[in-house]
Amino acid sequence: xxxxxxxxxxxxxxxxxxxxxxxxxxxxxxxxxxxxxxxxxxxxxxxxxxxxxxxxxxxxxxxxxxxxxxxxxxxxxxxxxxxxxxxxxxxxxxxxxxxxxxxxxxxxxxxxxxxxxxxxxxxxxxxxxxxxxxxxxxxxxxxxxxxxxxxxxxxxxxxxxxxxxxxxxxxxxxxxxxxxxxxxxxxxxxxxxxxxxxxxxxxxxxxxxxxxxxxxxxxxxxxxxxxxxxxxxxxxxxxxxxxxxxxxxxxxxxxxxxxxxxxxxxxxxxxxxxxxxxxxxxxxxxxxxxxxxxxxxxxxxxxxxxxxxxx
Amino acid sequence: xxxxxxxxxxxxxxxxxxxxxxxxxxxxxxxxxxxxxxxxxxxxxxxxxxxxxxxxxxxxxxxxxxxxxxxxxxxxxxxxxxxxxxxxxxxxxxxxxxxxxxxxxxxxxxxxxxxxxxxxxxxxxxxxxxxxxxxxxxxxxxxxxxxxxxxxxxxxxxxxxxxxxxxxxxxxxxxxxxxxxxxxxxxxxxxxxxxxxxxxxxxxxxxxxxxxxxxxxxxxxxxxxxxxxxxxxxxxxxxxxxxxxxxxxxxxxxxxxxxxxxxxxxxxxxxxxxxxxxxxxxxxxxxxxxxxxxxxxxxxxxxxxxxx
Numbered sequence: 115x116x117x118x119x120x121x122x123x124x125x126x127x128x129x130x131x132x133x134x135x136x137x138x139x140x141x142x143x144x145x146x147x148x149x150x151x152x153x154x155x156x157x158x159x160x161x162x163x164x165x166x167x168x169x170x171x172x173x174x175x176x177x178x179x180x181x182x183x184x185x186x187x188x189x190x191x192x193x194x195x196x197x198x199x200x201x202x203x204x205x206x207x208x209x210x211x212x213x214x215x216x217x218x219x220x221x222x223x224x225x226x227x228x229x230x231x232x233x234x235x236x237x238x239x240x241x242x243x244x245x246x247x248x249x250x251x252x253x254x255x256x257x258x259x260x261x262x263x264x265x266x267x268x269x270x271x272x273x274x275x276x277x278x279x280x281x282x283x284x285x286x287x288x289x290x291x292x293x294x295x296x297x298x299x300x301x302x303x304x305x306x307x308x309x310x311x312x313x314x315x316x317x318x319x320x321x322x323x324x325x326x327x328x329x330x331x332x333x334x335x336x337x338x339x340x341x342x343x344x345x346x347x348x349x350x351x352x353x354x355x356x357x358x359x360x361x362x363x364x365x366x367x368x369x370x371x372x373x374x375x376x377x378x379x380x381x382x383x384x385x386x387x388x389x390x391x392x393x394x395x396x397x398x399x400x401x402x403x404x405x406x407x408x409x410x411x412x413x414x415x416x417x418x419x420x421x422x423x424x425x
Numbered sequence: 426x427x428x429x430x431x432x433x434x435x436x437x438x439x440x441x442x443x444x445x446x447x448x449x450x451x452x453x454x455x456x457x458x459x460x461x462x463x464x465x466x467x468x469x470x471x472x473x474x475x476x477x478x479x480x481x482x483x484x485x486x487x488x489x490x491x492x493x494x495x496x497x498x499x500x501x502x503x504x505x506x507x508x509x510x511x512x513x514x515x516x517x518x519x520x521x522x523x524x525x526x527x528x529x530x531x532x533x534x535x536x537x538x539x540x541x542x543x544x545x546x547x548x549x550x551x552x553x554x555x556x557x558x559x560x561x562x563x564x565x566x567x568x569x570x571x572x573x574x575x576x577x578x579x580x581x582x583x584x585x586x587x588x589x590x591x592x593x594x595x596x597x598x599x600x601x602x603x604x605x606x607x608x609x610x611x612x613x614x615x616x617x618x619x620x621x622x623x624x625x626x627x628x629x630x631x632x633x634x635x636x637x638x639x640x641x642x643x644x645x646x647x648x649x650x651x652x653x654x655x656x657x658x659x660x661x662x663x664x665x666x667x668x669x670x671x672x673x674x675x676x677x678x679x680x681x682x683x684x685x686x687x688x689x690x691x692x693x694x695x696x697x698x699x700x701x702x703x704x705x706x707x708x709x710x711x712x713x714x715x716x717x718x719x720x721x722x723x724x725x726x727x728x729x730x731x732x733x
Contacts (some may be wrong), residue, residue, distance in 0.1 A: 129570040140583040254713040256665060258672050258688065259706045262695060270696050353572040360673050365692065376673045379582060387582060395571045402570065 122406060126399045133395045134184065138177055141384040167191065167385075189389035194381045200389030203374060210280060211363070211370035215355045217286050218293035222351065226298040227341060230305025234340075237310060245302055252299025257358050261292035261365040278367040289366045293358045297351050304347055309340040342413045349402040356394060456650070459726040466722020469715040476712060480526035489517035491524040492680040502700055509704040512690070521682055522704050528683040529664050529712070532597055536663030537656040539602040543609025544645060544652055550610065551617030552640050558614070565610055573604045577666060581675040593677045597670070601663050609655050616648035650727035657723055661716035668709055684709045 164170045168179060183190060189200035233245035268288060269277035275284050312318065313336065321331045359372030367373070371390065378386035450458070460466055484491070494516055501511045509518035550561040568576070577600045584596035620626065621644060629639050664684075670676045671685030682690070684705045691701035 125566075126570070129567045132567050133571055137579050140579050144583060144586045250714065250717075251710075254661075254710050254717060256668055256672075256706075256709060256713075258668075258692075259710065262688075262692060262702055262706070266695055266699055266702075350572075357572055357574045357669075361669060364673065379578070380674055387579075391575055391579060394575060398572065399570050 119407065122403055126403050130392075130395060130399055134181070134392055135177075137388050137391050138180060141388045142173060142176065144384070167193065184392070189392065190385045192378075192383055192386050194378065194383040194386070200386055200393075203386060204371060204390065204393055207369065207371040207374050210368060211356075211359055211372055214286060214289055214293065214363070214368060214370060215352075215359060217290040218297070218355050218358075219351060221290055221294040222297035222301055223344075225294070226301025227305050227344060230302040231309050231337060231340065233302065233306045234309035234313060242306075245306065249299035249302045252295045252302075255295060256361075257292050257295060258361045258365060260295045261288065261362055264288045264292060265365065280368050280370075285366075285368075289362045289368055292362045292365070293355055296358070297354055301344060301347065301351075304343055305340060308343045309336065312336055312340045315339075345409055345412055346405060349398070349405045352401045353398050356398070452650075456723075456726045460722055463722045463725065465718050466726070469718040469722065472711065472715040473719060476526060476715070477530065479523060480530055483523035484520060484527070487517070487520040487523065489520045491521050491682070492516065502698075510698075510700045512701055518687075518701065518704055521687060522684070522708055525682050525684040525687050525705060526708065526712075528594065528677055528681065529667055529685070529709070532594075532601065532667045532683070533660035533664045533716075535598045536601045536605040537659045540605045540609040540656050540659045541652070543606030543611075544613050544648075546606060547610035547613030547615075548617055548640055548645050551614035552621060552636070552644060554618075562611075562614065565607055568604070568607055569611075573607075574666065574669070576604050577601060577670065578673075578675060581670060585675070593675070594681070597667060597677065601666065605659055605663065608659075609652065612651050612655055613645075613648055616651060617644050620644050620647055654720055654724045654727060657716065658720040661713045661720070664709065664712060664716075 161170070168176060171179075180190065187201070189204070192198045192200060192203060195203070229245045229249075233242040236242050265277050265288060268275045275288055276282070277288075279285060318331065318335055321335045326335075356372070359370060360376050361372075362368070363370045363373035364376055375387070375390045377383075378390070499511055503510045509522060512518055512521065546561065550558045580600035580603060581593075581596055584599055585593055588596060626639060626643060629643050634643070667676060667683055668685030668688065671683055672689040674689075676686050676689075677683045678686075687705035688702055688709065691698070691705065695702055
């Protein structure tokens with residue numbers, strides 16, 4: 115167990131180092147550099163700016179410098195917003211994204227799991243078809259289509275909800291639905307197929323044969339086992355919510371980190387792109403690690419050693 | 426009870442030969458037979474063929490070009506002359522959606538083609554095994570540990586800077602190409618690992634077939650089922666990714682337009698001209714649905730064990 119955790123940790127660190135190196139290289143070998151504008155700066159000023167951000171030094175020095183700051187949790191300054199560091203930006207913007215993302219994740223779980231179970235319990239009947247219909251639409255509809263449709267009807271046509279920006283609970287509703295669309299559809303399908311599998315297991319027959327109350331069979335023997343695979347989806351779920359936020363926060367003008375990330379792509383604010391990418395990667399790698407470690411605790415049938423061999 | 430002689434008659438020779446003979450069916454014929462029974466998958470296949478034909482021949486038949494501007498007729502709704510209306514520069518939206526289909530579909534097919542490289546990678550990794558497999562798969566795992574979209578965004582940021590002249594299409598091909606072989610490599614490796622223990626591989630070894638021959642002629646053809654399914658499902662995913670990237674401003678640039686770019690451009694004037702968003706968005710949704718349904722149908726047809 116301990117060995118496994120250490121291995122996984124080391125492995126995650128290695129993955130992170132690769133990500134940092136690759137993104138660092140991408141952002142630093144871009145020709146022209148970040149301070150090349152349409153209007154050329156005077157040579158002396160450009161030199162000064164480059165010296166200020168240590169861009170005049172050889173690449174490997176810059177890299178080592180960046181890494182040593184990174185270890186201390188310092189992601190460096192923003193090129194575009196003078197006086198702001200990447201850390202400042204994350205500290206300011208990320209809570210908004212977390213708020214929106216949490217609502218979306220809860221929405222996806224609380225809508226997806228019950229509808230998947232409902233569909234499985236009524237296989238090939240109306241509820242099943244209804245759930246499968248909507249989950250198919252959810253998978254085929256990009257978040258920006260859901261988002262813009264919601265915005266067009268709910269706020270332009272019917273004036274029910276504010277169309278953009280942030281601040282009140284009403285502002286959360288539409289972006290959260292747009293973000294949750296795809297994951298909800300996935301979770302519903304996942305839960306449905308795993309519930310169908312559980313329902314066909316022998317221990318379900320045993321439970322019925324023993325004469326256990328229907329409610330107990332359903333909850334303790336059925337649903338409890340059926341939602342275990344959903345736990346493995348938590349990693350991809352967070353990743354999906356996170357990348358989805360790039361688009362959804364832009365549509366609804368939510369001042370979150372996703373919107374800022376896209377803005378810095380427009381602005382060619384390379385340190386912010388680099389820093390936020392690394393931040394996201396740390397988050398996701400940590401999330402995946404957590405899911406891998408928690409999974410055997412939830413499902414004792416899976417031993418860590420076995421999973422190690424699968425990898 | 427007495428048995429009369431009449432009950433015991435010699436068999437006619439002709440009758441003896443009647444056996445139940447079914448024409449032998451190959452794996453592919455069998456799969457095609459199963460696919461034909463699936464109305465949703467067949468419907469999707471028809472839709473995909475129609476979309477493909479429209480993307481290839483549609484722009485030739487249209488009286489307008491994708492970049493032709495007509496300011497007298499800008500922002501019109503759908504009409505007999507302009508089936509899908511016109512955009513803010515008076516360009517015919519129907520023609521632009523058809524052109525967008527070319528770009529979006531080409532991106533999907535490039536991703537599917539590139540994913541076939543993963544077949545070789547995964548095949549070698551699984552077949553050779555040992556430390557080679559370890560190294561090759563660790564690399565895939567590392568790439569997997571962050572979402573493809575972040576890799577693609579990083580590469581697009583970089584590639585668009587180093588080749589600004591070709592409107593981002595080539596950059597998109599490369600960026601998607603660099604990640605889309607990964608899932609395929611994993612799947613093929615898994616298949617090969619289980620296949621290589623089977624008797625027919627042993628038989629091939631004993632008659633002296635070379636390792637390359639065993640891999641290319643015996644192992645890889647036997648995992649074509651999952652390969653085709655994965656490649657088919659890579660198409661909608663790539664189209665989806667392209668739309669996403671275009672939407673955040675990393676896609677194909679003007680005057681060319683993919684469906685994602687069209688949808689993204691329409692957002693500005695959503696309130697007044699929703700038709701500009703509706704048509705490209707509908708095109709994206711229909712295409713994604715059709716490819717997903719076809720992929721699911723193919724999975725059922727090619728891999729009967731997977732059937733629910």
